[in-house]
Amino acid sequence: GENVEQHPSTLSVQEGDSAVIKCTYSDSASNYFPWYKQELGKRPQLIIDIRSNVGEKKDQRIAVTLNKTAKHFSLHITETQPEDSAVYFCAASTTGTASKLTFGTGTRLQVTL
Amino acid sequence: AAGVIQSPRHLIKEKRETATLKCYPIPRHDTVYWYQQGPGQDPQFLISFYEKMQSDKGSIPDRFSAQQFSDYHSELNMSSLELGDSALYFCASSLTQGPSPLHFGNGTRLTVT
Numbered sequence: 001g002e003n004v005e006q007h008p009s010t011l012s013v014q015e016g017d018s019a020v021i022k023c024t025y026s027d028s029a030s031n032y033f034p035w036y037k038q039e040l041g042k043r044p045q046l047i048i049d050i051r052s053n054v055g056e057k058k059d060q061r062i063a064v065t066l067n068k069t070a071k072h073f074s075l076h077i078t079e080t081q082p083e084d085s086a087v088y089f090c091a092a093s094t095t096g097t098a099s100k101l102t103f104g105t106g107t108r109l110q111v112t113l
Numbered sequence: 114a115a116g117v118i119q120s121p122r123h124l125i126k127e128k129r130e131t132a133t134l135k136c137y138p139i140p141r142h143d144t145v146y147w148y149q150q151g152p153g154q155d156p157q158f159l160i161s162f163y164e165k166m167q168s169d170k171g172s173i174p175d176r177f178s179a180q181q182f183s184d185y186h187s188e189l190n191m192s193s194l195e196l197g198d199s200a201l202y203f204c205a206s207s208l209t210q211g212p213s214p215l216h217f218g219n220g221t222r223l224t225v226t
Contacts, residue, residue: 034214043203043217044156089155100146100169101215103155 002027006104023090024072030092117218134189138206145187150201
């Protein structure tokens with residue numbers, strides 16, 4: 001089955017700096033890569049996703065890049081703010097009736113003032 | 114917009130008891146997923162249903178079972194509860210037509226004492 005690795009496990013940045021989180025996946029059939037933000041005790045919330053026919057996608061301060069050949073994808077957050085502090089999970093899946101998400105192990109992002 | 118509804122929000126059970134968690138997906142979503150998230154862990158896929166049929170199975174113990182009903186709501190039944198079953202249980206729903214994000218409910222926090 002799919003295996004998703006995520007690095008780093010913790011990341012501390014100063015407000016206004018950029019943060020980068022990287023993930024690799026094992027199943028070349030995976031074609032959908034969402035990123036979720038989870039605050040303590042709350043549900044994972046989708047912040048951005050990318051499909052395998054796209055190399056990069058941007059939404060305001062958040063961008064995701066995908067390298068299908070190397071089977072890795074990254075989340076980039078620019079101009080970080082304290083409210084960006086949370087755990088971020090990458091995930092991978094195939095589309096279809098069995099399109100479960102396999103999550104990475106999470107990155108705890110701390111944005112300090 | 115309607116979201117995924119889970120009940121109860123909190124549940125406290127003793128060892129060897131049974132528990133039933135309920136999930137009401139977003140209207141018109143045809144796929145339901147159950148995930149288990151232990152403290153400090155990433156969500157682990159348990160089981161999914163597409164159009165009321167089991168579509169995929171993950172690391173779900175034999176003590177657990179689930180089903181999806183004609184109105185598309187789903188229930189996760191957990192028997193012979195163990196201390197290690199204490200976790201957040203998330204239900205998510207999605208559309209299977211094309212790449213589609215999972216929308217998570219607020220979760221049920223199960224505590225086994």
